[in-house]
Amino acid sequence: MGSDVIIRTEHLVKVFLAKNYGIINKILGEKPLFVRAVDDVSIEIINGKTTALVGESGSGKTTLGRLLVTLERPTSGRIYFHNIDITNIKGKDLRNIRAKLQMVFQDPYSSLNPMMRIKDIIGEPLRNRGVRDRELNEAVAKIMSEVGLDYSSLATRRPSELSGGQRQRVAIARALITNPEFIVLDEPTSALDASTQAQVLNLLIDLQSRHNLTYLLITHNIAVAKYMSDLVMIMYMGKIVEIGNTSIILKEPLHPYTQALIESVPDINKPELKPPSGESVALLIHQRVVGSTQDAHSEWIYAVKRSHPL
Numbered sequence: 428m429g430s431d432v433i434i435r436t437e438h439l440v441k442v443f444l445a446k447n448y449g450i451i452n453k454i455l456g457e458k459p460l461f462v463r464a465v466d467d468v469s470i471e472i473i474n475g476k477t478t479a480l481v482g483e484s485g486s487g488k489t490t491l492g493r494l495l496v497t498l499e500r501p502t503s504g505r506i507y508f509h510n511i512d513i514t515n516i517k518g519k520d521l522r523n524i525r526a527k528l529q530m531v532f533q534d535p536y537s538s539l540n541p542m543m544r545i546k547d548i549i550g551e552p553l554r555n556r557g558v559r560d561r562e563l564n565e566a567v568a569k570i571m572s573e574v575g576l577d578y579s580s581l582a583t584r585r586p587s588e589l590s591g592g593q594r595q596r597v598a599i600a601r602a603l604i605t606n607p608e609f610i611v612l613d614e615p616t617s618a619l620d621a622s623t624q625a626q627v628l629n630l631l632i633d634l635q636s637r638h639n640l641t642y643l644l645i646t647h648n649i650a651v652a653k654y655m656s657d658l659v660m661i662m663y664m665g666k667i668v669e670i671g672n673t674s675i676i677l678k679e680p681l682h683p684y685t686q687a688l689i690e691s692v693p694d695i696n697k698p699e700l701k702p703p704s705g706e707s708v709a710l711l712i713h714q715r716v717v718g719s720t721q722d723a724h725s726e727w728i729y730a731v732k733r734s735h736p737l
């Protein structure tokens with residue numbers, strides 16, 4: 428493994444008990460159903476780059492993101508951060524690693540505590556690490572100005588008093604305040620209107636270069652992936668089926684799922700690099716890709732075997 432790899436996984440698996448298996452099913456003696464949300468994922472994330480993780484709803488993107496930042500424990504497999512095995516890290520070591528690995532959650536409304544003031548939401552991760560009073564306030568004010576939030580007018584407001592774009596900036600500030608190296612951005616702009624989406628994406632690009640960040644950008648919008656990412660990983664039913672440079676994947680997609688995704692955006696290969704706007708592409712192409720489970724399996728293998736070199 429080269430020194431430019433920040434995170435690496437080996438045969439990562441996460442199995443959940445299916446959400447709809449409850450007490451009734453148990454009483455009826457039905458066997459529990461399991462979901463392999465992440466199914467044997469071995470990847471390397473390159474330091475300082477943006478890797479887009481693209482796939483349709485339910486393909487396992489959020490679960491993989493949560494595993495990488497230690498918010499979720501794998502069922503099996505291993506995770507390395509700078510070559511250190513963090514799979515079962517605990518206690519103080521875990522707290523120190525968490526500061527370096529952050530996540531911006533999909534829905535800024537439900538991920539921000541509605542009862543708390545903005546400055547307390549943003550400062551909480553530092554407060555948990557023992558920072559207080561003036562030092563804490565200064566850190567909050569500094570990070571708020573970096574993400575384009577006015578401290579004097581917003582610090583004591585609650586999330587419901589902010590716009591969608593401002594709330595997402597709060598979530599970004601909260602992730603940044605511990606000075607992380609790696610941030611998972613889970614659909615960071617999917618809840619925003621077109622112009623706000625472009626502003627937040629540009630802010631993320633700006634913060635990345637200023638803070639030397641590595642992003643894993645989860646999106647189902649291939650236009651966002653094109654605008655933001657150096658590398659793309661395509662996830663399908665818990666597996667990474669295709670991985671490579673964004674420009675190559677967009678030009679020569681190998682997996683039928685990736686091909687369908689790209690075909691659904693007519694302008695995707697136009698050269699100009701504008702922030703994407705408008706509605707994101709709906710991914711209702713599942714049936715086109717999967718003829719039968721058997722076909723889907725052989726297609727995965729085909730795509731993985733021919734995956735682009737990084």
Ligand SMILES: Nc1ncnc2c1ncn2[C@@H]1O[C@H](COP(=O)(O)OP(=O)(O)O)[C@@H](O)[C@H]1O
Binds near residue numbers: 443444446462486488
């Ligand atoms: N905590 C959980 N308990 C049970 N099943 C879950 C849980 N989290 C995710 N899943 C299931 O795992 C699969 C992948 O989910 P998720 O990672 O959220 O996908 P995505 O982010 O790509 O939409 C889905 O079938 C989902 O229902």
Ligand SMILES: [Mg+2]
Binds near residue numbers: 488490533
């Ligand atoms: Mg998700």
